[in-house]
Amino acid sequence: MKGSDRFRRLASYAFVAALAVAAVSCNEAHPNSTLDPHTDLGREIDFLWDRLLLFGTIVFVLVEVVLVFVVIKYRKRENQGPPPQTHGSTKLEIAWTLIPAVILVFIAVPTVRTIFISQAQAAPGSLNIDVTGHQWWWEFRYPDYGVTTANEIYLPVGRTVNFRLRSADVIHSFWAPELGGKRDVVTNRTNYIWYTPDTSIASNVWNGFCAEYCGASHANMRFRVFTVTPQQFESWVAGQKMPAKFGAVGPTAPTTGPIPPPLEGPGVTTPDGSNSATQAAQAAAHAIAQQSSGTGAVGGTQPAIPRSQNPEANPGARLGAAQSSVAAAPAGSAQPGYIFPHEQVPDYAIPHSPIPPGLKFTPGLTGNAHRGLKTFTSSPCIGCHSIAGNPMAMGTTGPNLTHVGSRLTIAAGRFPNTAAYLALWIKNARAMKPEVIMPTLGLDEYDPVLKTKVTSATGGLTDQQIADIVAYLTALK
């Protein structure tokens, strides 16, 4: 009697706990759920999942209920004789061999159908995107449009997208959970996965991940997918096809870059602090972007001639005044092409990674984009990065930076793409993201991979030089 009471009590606790879990999990936001599909492939998979979950739950409940019943009912009692010494029952055993087999048929048939549907060739007219996995970032090429970008994909809704997956080094796995299943990115091989984003998800951002362990910074190999309307997509493509917006003199060429803000460890490492710093920095970058917009695209062969070398010439760009400068800036002035409005990006797509303790940037520095262009072009940066419009920057090891200023994140989704983070990133990428291939560049910074300090002899950059490069990169919309 006592035993059965105890079991009943335990069962009721378990039930309440399960309900609590269910309730909490419904209230919380789940931006990467696989159970909330937004593509044809996602729905196919979700259909299978629902069926698997249904049969699984039935079997689970049946087995556990029978088990608990048996364990309680047949417990040893006082003065009980020896139990019947049964050795088996052919009928029963045939039954519980056949019943699971029948259940499996109901799973197997739709499974096989889905396998063949989802692995057929993508429909003609699909949008091809060549995905290349690198340690630890994603390269995305739109071969039909001649567009190359990194860590961010724009997809027009309602059109099938066919990802062609290749790896530059080790095996990765391409996965945007809300959009569909994952597919490994295998060395020496081209893999495919295709799906069609629902038209209902225009103007949304989705997180993507590398799902196959690929080395030290596997966790930091993320990407973002922007699902946009076909018109927005065309506009975005038009903008991306243009060479870098900033590269030479123009009548309204920006003379002053953003000022990397004074970043204090604790102020940024806490989620709240990070948020406000992020927003402020974003606002600053935004302000600069709007000032720099309207610049004509000119080839970068000529050195940029700054109209004013005086950093005080544009005090409004100081971070301290960032909020007011945003307010003062003209809203929505002519953009080079559509870019998903960064202020509409939901919180889950904005990185909150903390800045490593001890990594600091001189507060109050003002960058100059023209000087930055020169510094960039004469530094090791060009060995790894390409910038269309800057013929010196032809490297292909690192992400293409042609329109880096328009991106939401840097370091494959690890940090927000703001002047503040960008400055620290250039200063010591390897402290910001474990074992990243991009070297530590800040003068006197400790390179955690080479285990040495960066000197001027090894090409170390001063904070001012970095601020200039940040100003340049931020202007590359």
Add this chain to the structure above:
Amino acid sequence: MATTARPAPKHSPDAYGEHSGLWSWLSTVDHKRIGVLYLYTALFFFMFGGVEAIIIRAQLGAPNQHLVSAEFYNQLFTMHGTTMIFLAIMPLSAAFFNFLIPLQIGARDVAFPRLNAFSYWVYLFGGIFITIPILFAVAPNDGWFGYAPLTTRAYSPGINIDFWVIGLLILGVSSLAAAFNFLTTIINLRAPGMTLMRMPMFTWMAFIVQVLLVLAFPVVTIALVFLLFDRFFGTNFYNTVSAGADPLLWQHLFWIFGHPEVYILVLPAFGLVSEVLPTYSKKPLFGYPVMVYSGILIAVLGFGVWAHHMFAVGLGPIADTFFGLTTMLIAIPTGVKIFNWIATMAQGSIRYTTAMLFGIGLVALFTIGGISGIMHASPPADLQQTDTYFIVAHFHYVLFGGSIMGIFGGIYHYFPKITGRLMDEKLGKIHFWLTVVAMNLTFFPMHFSGMLGMPRRIYTYDAGQGWDLFNAMSTAGAMIFPIAMLVFIYNFFVSRKRGEIAGSNPWGAGTLEWTIPSPPPEYNFAKIPTVTSRYPLWEGKEVDYECARINSQEGKTSADLGIVMPYSTIKPLLVALGLVTMFCGLIFARALIGVGAALMIFSLYSWLLSPLEPEHD
């Protein structure tokens, strides 16, 4: 209760005086003592792997934590998997193989006692070899599955992966030697009347596991030798350079080994539970032949499902269909086992001993792992599940809910046979309930974090991804495990010294090992029994009871009975030491290769020339 006080036996459990002192342990060839060595060593590694897991969970308890660096985290999860699989669960099973197989089939020892000692020492040295690096933060860091080309010199230039490749090769030697030994033992050394279909279910599962080991380990050995050659001698089996190398070759070879390995890990626990459930239900195992056939079927099908680890690789629809369907098929014999266990308990007379609770726990929890397994047997569905925490949840229900629950059940069940004393039941039940709570609190939320998009093997994750709550739950659960283990360890060591004297058959079990004293004398059976049924103590004939009466007599030495026992010898240890030293040479100093080889060959030569036992009269 079954544990009423008994009069103290004529001898203390520590009798057989010559068996003490360090030397006796280093030179033993007694399968029972080797089993005990396996048990202690594997329990140590189990706790070592547990500490690694706790650090992992502490890091993941909240988003963006940096308790340990990315590099060290990657070493931790690699070594957690490697440790638990190769250094904890497999050797815990081996402890039972060693201790139980000869006792269950009525043999005096295993077929090759010195080879048996050799297996243990290779395991110990190999385990130390692969574990030491993490203390210096240079441990293997590419996952227990070590996918090429990440493991090649180009992408893993350090010595980390060298330790992994060589360590696994060493451990493979141990497993293979042991497997051939047990196969020969089970085939050749069964007592008269112990037909295959009368063998206790644990021995049956052990038999199947040895076949799996013999067939699966050569495959991973080949894969590892390829990798070794790639790393040390510049061959091109897995490298990225497109000169014919194929990284998928590694995946195929690894999983052709890796999936049978899952059954190598879980079938011994199934065997233990098949001893535990009948004993405490006082009923024979339900459907014994079907349990045997389902075990065999699982093993056979286990070799035809490996590519279900590779559904995201893009093998094409035909391959995906084939491996999806075979994987679903394997659920049928596994389900039969679950149902037969429940039917064994039905209509029985169940005693809730700790061993029984762990047995019931296995049935209840392994079922969850089995069902989630079916969920990723469907290749398209698996595209959303593979490499997420859903998989982590699944295989922990299989390996913790299955293997570890079964092994703990086995420890509580056989502790009195091993030590002669009973473990404390009250502490045992506290251990059980803490383990059940910890296990479910840790691993059940991982189903949710996985389906909500959390990838595996990430050292950190960002805030606001919807995973915080479930990770916090998992971490809270993981912190309960050490408490449970402390209770167990305390119980284990106190009971070993001061536990109640057990007697030969404290649980009223029915199989041969319970006919002899606890702990068994070195010769096991004074008279090799004649067997007429599956449960000689329950449903045997007069001859069974007569043998049991003779064999239960205590206090006789082998000399009294005129039984010839093998000599103790240190040579297997020396051969193992030479072997491991030789491998160390690849990493540390090439000169060691010569030293190790010389020691190995000399000791082996000397081993082969010395007789196993005194000449028979």
